Amino acid sequence: MTTDSEHSSGLYEAYEVFVQYDVLEPHQYVGSVLASSTDMALIVARENFLRRDKAHSLWVVPKQFIAVKTSEDVDFFAVEFDRDYRRVDGYSDNARRWKAFKQRAMEIDEVVEDVKHAGSGNPEEQITPGDGFATESAPTQKGR
Amino acid sequence: MVTSTEDMRVTQFMARIERGEKIEATDWMPDDYRMVLVKFIQMHGVSEIMGAYPEKEWVPKAPSLRRKLGIMSKVQDEIGHGQLLLRVAEELAAPLGATRESMIEDIYTGRIKFHNVFHMPAPSWADAGVIGWLVDGAAIISQAALLDTSYAPYARVLKRICAEESFHMQHGESIILSLAEGTPEQRQMLQDAVNRWWESLMFFFGPPEISESARVMLKYRIRERTNEELRQKFLTRYVPRIRSIGLTIPDEALSYDRNKEQWTYTQPDWQRFGEIVRKNSGPMSQARIALRKSAHTDQAWVREAMKRTADSVHVSVLGK
Numbered sequence: 001m002t003t004d005s006e007h008s009s010g011l012y013e014a015y016e017v018f019v020q021y022d023v024l025e026p027h028q029y030v031g032s033v034l035a036s037s038t039d040m041a042l043i044v045a046r047e048n049f050l051r052r053d054k055a056h057s058l059w060v061v062p063k064q065f066i067a068v069k070t071s072e073d074v075d076f077f078a079v080e081f082d083r084d085y086r087r088v089d090g091y092s093d094n095a096r097r098w099k100a101f102k103q104r105a106m107e108i109d110e111v112v113e114d115v116k117h118a119g120s121g122n123p124e125e126q127i128t129p130g131d132g133f134a135t136e137s138a139p140t141q142k143g144r
Numbered sequence: 145m146v147t148s149t150e151d152m153r154v155t156q157f158m159a160r161i162e163r164g165e166k167i168e169a170t171d172w173m174p175d176d177y178r179m180v181l182v183k184f185i186q187m188h189g190v191s192e193i194m195g196a197y198p199e200k201e202w203v204p205k206a207p208s209l210r211r212k213l214g215i216m217s218k219v220q221d222e223i224g225h226g227q228l229l230l231r232v233a234e235e236l237a238a239p240l241g242a243t244r245e246s247m248i249e250d251i252y253t254g255r256i257k258f259h260n261v262f263h264m265p266a267p268s269w270a271d272a273g274v275i276g277w278l279v280d281g282a283a284i285i286s287q288a289a290l291l292d293t294s295y296a297p298y299a300r301v302l303k304r305i306c307a308e309e310s311f312h313m314q315h316g317e318s319i320i321l322s323l324a325e326g327t328p329e330q331r332q333m334l335q336d337a338v339n340r341w342w343e344s345l346m347f348f349f350g351p352p353e354i355s356e357s358a359r360v361m362l363k364y365r366i367r368e369r370t371n372e373e374l375r376q377k378f379l380t381r382y383v384p385r386i387r388s389i390g391l392t393i394p395d396e397a398l399s400y401d402r403n404k405e406q407w408t409y410t411q412p413d414w415q416r417f418g419e420i421v422r423k424n425s426g427p428m429s430q431a432r433i434a435l436r437k438s439a440h441t442d443q444a445w446v447r448e449a450m451k452r453t454a455d456s457v458h459v460s461v462l463g464k
Contacts, residue, residue: 010243032231037454072171
């Protein structure tokens with residue numbers, strides 16, 4: 001918990017405000033309001049943060065209930081060693097290696113796009129396009 | 145012993161600032177960083193609130209329903225910006241014992257200053273237009289220069305404020321363009337308003353000399369541009385536009401020096417405006433402060449009643 005006793009010395013309580021702009025996006029922290037109650041905090045938050053923007057959902061949370069760590073605590077956020085084995089860029093050599101097999105490396109976005117459409121799709125599109133030896137090899141693959 | 149720990153913390157803090165890191169409310173910070181920020185952000189917040197007053201005078205007198213809706217939205221934005229900024233200021237000032245109530249009281253006890261422009265009268269609809277166009281234009285330049293500020297909660301609020309200011313900019317321009325396209329009387333009204341506001345606008349950016357608090361702000365990267373740099377940017381942007389609609393700027397000395405790449409202009413009356421701001425002695429200072437005070441004191445019972453109701457109804461929510 002934060003040192004919050006000092007924050008509630010005023011008449012009203014501080015609330016942190018979170019807005020969900022789109023049903024498929026997470027709530028986003030937008031700022032803070034001062035209010036007499038949770039009901040009023042919701043109204044003040046709407047007046048402060050949603051005068052123009054459309055929103056799907058609004059949360060207000062009493063500030064005292066939010067625990068905080070910031071970048072001031074360097075150790076807490078430290079990445080102790082290279083973690084590229086957890087990331088896509090740790091496997092960037094796949095593309096080159098697939099090429100040797102006359103195949104194109106796959107990306108998640110194209111899979112997402114692909115499954116939006118009905119039908120099996122065309123296996124030929126999986127072959128590295130526009131590149132000399134890929135075109136040559138196409139008949140072999142087809143003939144298989 | 146205490147001093148050496150303190151020195152070490154200051155050194156670590158400066159290293160964070162120099163690495164371009166942003167500071168959060170819960171982080172350790174030197175006292176002068178906190179003090180200068182509290183004062184600056186409170187003044188900014190209070191100026192937003194007092195800045196709504198000259199414009200609110202025009203809500204009942206706006207020339208059309210659309211104009212009335214437009215200027216009402218603007219007044220509401222200014223008060224909203226004031227609330228966001230005071231949240232940031234009061235959180236920083238909490239260890240010093242300040243609250244929202246005390247920050248508002250500071251306006252009418254004279255403990256906090258607000259921008260010179262909001263002490264001045266707005267006698268015609270053209271003044272409402274010029275406030276939106278040039279006063280907001282000047283405010284946008286100073287606020288945009290703060291977007292990179294080292295204090296993260298302030299930077300986040302400024303980002304939102306600047307987004308809404310883009311509406312204010314269009315709104316002000318729309319009003320003055322209608323007058324500029326209008327009758328000779330309307331154009332004269334616009335010229336008179338520019339004449340009234342010009343000196344205040346030059347004062348708005350503050351003196352060219354770098355003050356002690358400005359030095360602290362530059363050191364801690366709270367701001368990175370000087371008053372003079374911002375005034376120069378304002379002149380470069382607005383002088384050609386003001387002239388393009390056939391208006392005269394009431395300063396015969398105003399010219400651009402190509403060699404120095406600088407504007408030369410007549411210094412505003414630093415003494416007179418300085419006194420207006422320090423003593424709240426401008427033509428409209430006392431009337432607007434009185435309105436602000438009555439809004440705060442006359443409605444104190446409402447705030448207390450709401451608090452009492454909330455405490456009795458929401459016992460379980462806040463665990464009280």
